[in-house]
Amino acid sequence: MAMTLRCDRAPAWAQLQAAFETAGRQFDVRHAFVDDAGRFERFSQEAPHVFADLSKNLIDARTEELLLALARECGLEAHRDAMFAGEHINNTEDRAVLHTLLRAPADAAVGKKVAGELRDVHATLDAMLAYAEKVRADHTITDVVNIGIGGSDLGPQMAVLALAEFAAPGKRFHFVSNVDGHELAGVLRDLAPEHTLFLIASKTFTTAETMANALSARRWYEQSGGTDIAGHFAALTTNVEAARQFGIDTTFGFWDWVGGRYSLWSAIGLPIALAIGAEGFRRLLAGAHAMDEHFRTAPLEQNLPVRLGLLDVWYRNFHKFTSRGIAPYHSALKRLPAYLQQLEMESNGKQVDASGAPLPAGLGTSPVLWGEPGTNGQHAYFQMLHQGTDVIPLEFVAVRDAAHDLDGHHPKLLANALAQAQALMVGKLDAGGHKNFPGNRPSTFFVFEKLTPESLGAFLALYEHRVFTSGALWGINSFDQWGVELGKVLAKDIEPRLASGDIMGLDASTAGLLKRLGTQA
């Protein structure tokens, strides 16, 4: 199996370090634009359904050349090809990583090793989409409740909201993820069992939050007079047997080679298909597939996910930036930052390499990803982005054509996006003291012509491959998530103590808090 050479061991790493010391640290993007009339063209990139302007970033042609050399030395291309070929690059779980197969056309020329999987993908997709159309035509179902968490919630939730313009009227979508009963109770309050379809979405069908919510939903359904579990519950899972034991016969399966945070393209995407229909869902897949092909075949110099992933390495490991903001200038993309947060931070928030050896001090991995739609962020935290002491690269996502006809709004929105990126870069140094802006603050600007299933699909695949690229250079396994386990185990231990008051063996802080929160308090 092709694993990468950790990037700090590759020859180009030392050259990048030297380049950072001589030019990188002091780099001023304003001067770079003066020196290079072709900078915008050089640092912008057309990719399927997405245009990206990288020219306001703290990078020059020499640095990008070295980063590309680094990628080649580390074996990025072989690692990418190993993923597409179905090799077990998720080595700690001994699994292939084949979410790209979920969006490959039925007649795609995939390797022999995964041809059988591609047939299964399309058989399941066809069945799921047929079911989606049946439910869409059933006007007695007015409410769809997706019960799932993490990747079984964030993707469908984000995409249903993003593509609301493409949804047929007549159905409301609810997403319940938190074990906090306020969330489920708040949704159930307005529902009638005969008009509700529950989707229990869980790759493993063991996740504590989802199981607690699913049990409560079933109890509510029965107590409210519902008698047709088969007609009102469906499961989206790799664990069909557990769903059966729960009493659900309508199941749409997927496979262990689909990571939770990469699963919206699988049966987990059923809420999306219910909202935008079979054709809309296929358009989403087609957009992602177009980006997959770009990632798989474009030369690294013109490969947008690769260029972004390399910039991420440059920022994280040389500039030592610890965070990145994302500002979608489209309110339908409200949940995009939360979705990307799981994608990037669960994938690349690692401190050991793929062999389990600790990464050396200074080789930082995933930054903190966060964000809110513009223009709201401008009136909240942008102050810190413009004048704070830390430099935080920001990513703008703007859509040329609005999906509404309210006069004057869209130009105002786009003008704000452009102005903020401009202000971050150019700054203002002549006003004195509190009114000065240092400028030279980096940003990337993404443009879609329109927010469509294709452009959303392409953008999400772009991000997946960008995360793949930085993870591959760091030599980590981007496809496991052991870091979520310890808290789950400890919660199981603590739960009964809340009732019993038993603090034996607990640290003093946890014991003190348990006394306050427990029913014995």
Ligand SMILES: O=P(O)(O)OC[C@H]1O[C@](O)(CO)[C@@H](O)[C@@H]1O
């Ligand atoms: O779909 P499942 O198995 O319920 O898991 C939900 C989420 O929980 C995690 O395993 C983290 O605990 C995520 O990776 C996953 O998306």
